[in-house]
Amino acid sequence: MSALERAIANPEPVPGLDAESPVAGLDRRSVGAVEVLAQSVSAVAPAGAALTVPAIIAAVTGTASLLPMLLAAGVTLLVASTITQFSRRMAAPGGVSAYIARGLGSSAALVGGVAQLIGYGFVAMFALVGTVYTTLSLADFVLPAAGAPALWAVALMLVLGAGALFILVRGIRRSARVTLIVEVVSVGVIALLTVALLGVLWATDAPMMANRTFAVFDPSGVSGAELLVATxxxxxxxxxxxxxxxxxGEAKRPLLAIPRAIVWTVFVSAGLYLLTGYAQLTGIDSADLRGGDGFFPVDGVTASLGMPWLGAVLELSIAASLFACLIASATAMTRVLFALAREGLLPRALGRTRRRSGTPVAAVALSMTFVTAVPIVSVLLGAALWTTMQWLLLGAATGYLVAYFLACVAAPVFLWRIGESGWRSTVVAAAGAVGVAVILVAYLVVESTGARAGAVWVMVGVLGATVVLAAGRALFARRNPRIRGVYDVPTIADVWGGRRGEP
Amino acid sequence: MPPASGVELRARQPKAIQHALHVLEEVARLGPGVTAQQISTSLGMPRATAYRLLNLLVQEEYLVRLPDLSGFALGSKVTQLATLVPTAPPPRAVRRVVDDLRGRVRAGVHLVRYDGGILQIVDADPDFALSDEVRISRDPHVSALGGLLLDASAGFVSMSSPIVPGRACLAVPIRDDRGALVAGIALATTPARAAEPAPLLAVLREAAERLEPLLA
Structure with a gap:
């Protein structure tokens, strides 16, 4: 090890570094690997969706099949793998928009940033309304006929919004711990109950279960268009x-913990969906599933099994999981706002942090005000909670998918720019981009003919306007700051022989 | 065997550790700023293997990716691979002077020697730990005590730490009869106090004078 020994004994100067990272102010290197995983898992909120997704798929498309779930998991893995090409190489609080900036430049990053903020913001709102919806439904179970639900809903939204604000302001270490505990318990409860249910089902009627198991993996009865929409x-x-x-900006060993968390979240979430989907599709006659509408198709099942309390336990864990989702999505939203403010794209106040906790307080306050106000207005205007949740989810999914598509296009360019491209990462990214694009178009086309056509056009309008804005910015306003995709860089302390000065 | 699975296997075999050490060695040999492609060419290693190993070493922080994202350099953690030889404790008379100074100032008091032009930490303040002992003893640019080594004629060196923001250091030299640098004593304090060095320098110089006959 001669060259290494010499380099350690007599460090060669590495100029061009600073004592602080560009994302300084955040609680740098404070969040452990498990909490990082909990952030991603909570943002997906698998416990909240595990019971509804198979039923929604069955209700909308009439297919009692697990194939759409498998296909969706496959496409998600392609995207996740591509995104880890970035997250193994740069630790950026702006997340995907920063990745897009390093690959495709400012204009695409602006579109990606808006799409990403819509994604995180709308999911945060969805989670807030969902927590309220679930809590009210639980209250109805415990204490039937407590009147004036709209006012109760607004009051609950205010309370939960304030609670989330409090947790977020206290700092990432505490909020990450809250999401971790909630997510472990809620996912654990649902997985355990599902496994127990499956055990009972197989023990009572094994031949029927074998038949139905065959049916949920049988591709012959599913048409291509149905499969696409269900996926x-x-x-x-x-x-x-x-x-x-x-x-x-906040994870310990971010280049290791973040890519792992991203891939594991896909495995945990898709695994849970496959498990609960399998239990629902094999344990329940598909006719019952299709008849189910709204958020809790399992209510009828647990009641018919003579175990209504089981429904209450499930609802409680769903409510908890959705609240964790609110915290996680709002966290992500504030970090994106923080990063865009540090880029100079948003007011500088949003890029400031509290000294003690490292919380970007202005960004947190803005996010939570927005996240609480929009659903309250929607409810006050007379929209039902479930309707509100559905259009919020549509907006969020559109935002996420646009951001994923851009990230998949950006990855090969980024890798080529830093001289680390390879054919395998390019193929995976291309497959991810095509998969996401096809699914996004199919989703919007189907939704545009349904009850939420208005929401589709609003989303297309907002993103279209952002594209025009980004193009105009690129063409006419050259003085605008370039979006660099601000990321954590090694400080003098991190590099052996690190120095200030020109590199 | 197709090349892809070959690469996959190689990075997972026990040989991976050996390969990783080769990569580390090569970054040290070629110097900071070396790119992944240069490493792979220079080692004759398949590119995908080199990228994978480089990313693993960066994840473990033995290497860092420089701000341009394409160049690599050794991370401070590599020094954990090197052993530190403990130095003999200083004579009692020296310790008495240093302890006396520690009792009088609200700051960390550190004493070093410069035998053979190499900074050796003789007595680091146990209550105000040095930010990075290995770094300070190897890299004269990161501490005021190192600064004395760089500027042989300096009467004192004041420096705000490039390693820990919000820390600063004042160091004065201890010389022998011919004026050659023998040792140095430093106060670790806040940048505000270091900016008005006169009162601290007075106590430091007094201690240095008492230490001179004991060390030179």
Missing amino acids: ALALTALVGFESASTLG
Whole structure:
């Protein structure tokens, strides 16, 4: 080890470094690997979706099949693998928008950033409304006929919004621990109950279960168009897996913890969906599933099994999981706002942090105000909670998928720019881009003919306007700051022989 | 065997550790700023293997990716691979002077020697630990005590730490009869106190004078 020994004994100067990272102010290197995983898993909120997704797929497309879930998991893995090409190399609180900036430049990053903020923001709102919806439904179970639900809902939203604000302001270490505990318990409860249910089902009627197991994996009865739409719906339950990337400024060993968290989140979430989907599709006659509408198709099942309390336990863990999702999505949103402010794209106040906790307080306050106000307005205007949740989810899924598509296009360019491209990463990224594009178009086309056509056009309008804005910015306003995709860089202390000065 | 699976296997075999050490060695040999492609060419290693190993070493922080994202350099953690030879404790008379100074100032007091032009930490303040002992003893640019080594004629060196923001250091030399640098004593304090060095320098110089006959 002669060259290494010499280099250690007599460090060669490495100029061009600073004592602080460009993302200084955040609680740097404070969040452990498990909490980073919890951030991503919570943003997906698998416990919240595990019971509804198979039923929604069955209700919308009439297919009692696990194939859409498998297909969606496959496409998600392609995207996740591509995103880890970035997250293994740069730790950026801006997450995907910073990755896009390093690959495709400012204009694409602006579109990606808006799409990403819509994704995180709308999922945060979805989670807030979902927590309220679930809590009210639980209250109805405990204490039937407590009147004036709209006012109760608004009051609950205010309370939960304030609670989330409090947790977020206290700092990432504490909020990450909250999401971790909630997510472990809620995913654990649902997985255990599902396994127990499957055990009972197999023990009572093994031949029937064997038949149904064969049926849910049988591709012959599913048409191509149905499969595509069902896959799109399944994919909306997996978005958010990349949100660990927004802890780039705060994770311990970010280049190791974040890519691992991203890939593991896909495995945990898709695994849970496959498990609960399998239990629902084999344990329940598909006619019952299709009849189910709304958020809790399992209510009828648990009641008919003579175990209504089981429904209450499930609802409680779903409510908890959705609240964790609110915290995680709002965290991701604030980190993106923080990063865009540090880029000079948003007011500088959003890039400031509290000294003690390292929380970007202005960004947190803005995010939570927005996240609480929009659903309250929607409810006050007379929209039902479930309707509100559905259009929020549509907006969020569109935002995420646009950001994923851009990230998949950006990855090969980024790798080529730093001289580390390879054919395998290029093929994976290309497959991910094509998969996401096809699914996004199919999803929007189907939704544009349904009850949420208005929301589709609003999303297309907002993203279209952002594209025009980005193009105009690139063409006419050359003085605008370039979006560099701000990321954590090694400080003098991190590099053997690190120095200030020109590199 | 197709090349892809061959690469996969190679990076997972026990040989991977050996390969990783070769990569580390090569970064040290070629110097900071070396790119992944240069490493792979220079080692005759398949590119995908080199990228994988480089990313692993960066994840473990033995290497760092420089701000341009394409160049690599050794991370501070590599020094954990090197052993530190402990130095003999200083004579009692020296310790008495240093301890006396520690009792009088609200700051960390550190004493070093410069035998053979190499900074050797003789007595680091146990209550105010040095930010990075290995770094300070190897790299004269990161501490005021190192600064004395770089500027042989300096009466004192004041420096805000490039390693730990919000820390600063004042160091004065201890010389022999012919004026050659023998040792140095330093106060670790805040940048604000280091900016008005006169009162601290007075106590430091007094201690240095008492130490001179004991060390030179």
